[in-house]
Amino acid sequence: MRSQPRMRPPDGAEPGSVLDHVDTPALLVDLDVLDANIATMASFAAETGVSLRPHAKAHKCAEVARKQIAAGAVGICCQKLSEAEALVAAGLDDVLVTNELVGPAKIRRLVELARHATVAACVDDPRNVAELAAAAHGGDVVLALLVEVDIGDGRCGAPPGEAVVALADTIESSPGLRFAGLHAYRGGIQHVRSAAERRDAAHAADERARIAREALAARGIRCDRVTGGGTGTFPFDAELGVHDEIQPGSYVFMDADYARNEPASTAPAFAQSLFVWSTVMSAPSSDRVVLDAGTKSLPPDSGPPTIPGWPNLEYRSAGDEHGVVVVPPGSAAPSLGEKLALVPGHCDPTVNLYDWLVCVRDRVVVDVWPVVGRGASY
């Protein structure tokens, strides 16, 4: 009972099938574009001299992570311990959990995972550090911990200055713990539309990380790395010299929300590789057709999907399992049974709804990859 199989892949998702035979909804990835995006970010990091540790919260998929490592990434990030467990079980061996892990169950699991891979996690509270120290000591492992810096977004993190220094000092003086740097990531600014405003916001956050790093240096505490930065801000984070390591995730896939950002002039370009494959299941009227993909296939948190190839058409959410496509007067409309590839509003929660990534090149299925971190929220 406690081990249940996942959903099987959609019908027709077999290597060699033409895309039109893949049933819907299905999550598609164009491997040519994915490979190009991975190479582009790897080149940026190499040219800029920052380490690249892509965030696997976007893809939750071991095959994508392995491509990133093969292209030069130093390791991966995960947001949750269960994501890290799933990816280590699938063969990845260097994972930073960019989050606090609180409570005896998670600390026990972190100690266990540290026996099998190079892992690190974040802290922002001395009580948590004390529990981690006790568990590491009892478990006979060394846990690498980064201090998360409050970079001004009202979420987690210790204020730069004395609080960060005290945490790092406690870590360094605890047998079983190792201070592995500062975590400084600000999610809320990744989608500031104006490149100039996004740059200013990134630099303001980075300034707090710089203060924290200098406070450590003033107390003689060595800081191996400052890590952070997402697909919206990595060129700005890299240019200041505060970050040694960047953590972009969405660049492998991109989404409709990122497409609305004004790109930074210093950023390389990424193309859309992720699509939700959907069928017209009703064509009741000349002003609309209805797709079989609603909010359970296309999370609406960052706006509706776009429909490449149909610039006049607009997707309007119509419930958990329906999407209405509004057809303006005089515009052509897809017909009953026709399949459309939609660009999701937000790639991360979209991927989290699917058990399989259907990999396509030139509209032919070439592979089907399990999303091993799907639902890995704990």
Place this chain on the structure above:
Amino acid sequence: MRSQPRMRPPDGAEPGSVLDHVDTPALLVDLDVLDANIATMASFAAETGVSLRPHAKAHKCAEVARKQIAAGAVGICCQKLSEAEALVAAGLDDVLVTNELVGPAKIRRLVELARHATVAACVDDPRNVAELAAAAHGGDVVLALLVEVDIGDGRCGAPPGEAVVALADTIESSPGLRFAGLHAYRGGIQHVRSAAERRDAAHAADERARIAREALAARGIRCDRVTGGGTGTFPFDAELGVHDEIQPGSYVFMDADYARNEPASTAPAFAQSLFVWSTVMSAPSSDRVVLDAGTKSLPPDSGPPTIPGWPNLEYRSAGDEHGVVVVPPGSAAPSLGEKLALVPGHCDPTVNLYDWLVCVRDRVVVDVWPVVGRGASY
């Protein structure tokens, strides 16, 4: 490779464990409340004389469906064919798919499913009916089809009147097909806040179903049932006498969005049975704490979760895996490591994120049920 296990249940989710030992995020159901909700709706249906066919899109769980059947439900609804397949595989034997099934792959699967259970599906297009007729004839089964009526929400359905009659007539005259009634459901009005306005909207939709039914009668086509109605409108749908069968789903769990509805005076009361169990993973400041449940654990489409027992505190989404709890000046706050039970904004997409329902009575785990329809979008 093509059969992958689901995520395991959260640590501590073992029968006999106290709730505080269950790790987070986890999806909890209070079985005493669930049982009471199921009994309450069954009594309403029995007293009103309508058939009850609860919608399994809300729970996607065979154990919940079996409780509903045991209490008198005539069968269940599913929104997707893969949901129906998962629930039939788990032992349910009477399923209405409240949606159009378009394309050869789905039609093949519907024919196959009809060999193993009493199934029905909806149609709104003569081309789809022709394909279903050909498949049923070739597959040597009789497919029960309901005509979906366009009840004015701009989604699927044939207009009441001649279009509905023509579809029913085609079904009746096709060997291998059986006309099984009218489907008339309007999702968008379930959350109209004012009971009077919700009643008016339900009656307006029901009036279109009544016109369709009378058009069929005028042509001598027998209509076994009109089915529809959700947790927000079922008392209004039942009172008009148009619906023979109601399809409420959310009543088993309820959610923060339904709690904002003004209840109908004729409706029985349902209580909250579904919760997302979450841990305070950061307590960085007196004005906030941070929970380990973000939009990947609590979909934000119908507003934020509420926090029972902490009336002064407000949940604010802070990304895919973080939830900030805003603590007003002078208010008590939960402490680092403390666990909170949140009421999700919208039960249906919340359930769809979890592989397991952790069943609790009096804060002790009594069972763990697989959400067999999780991710069943195709």
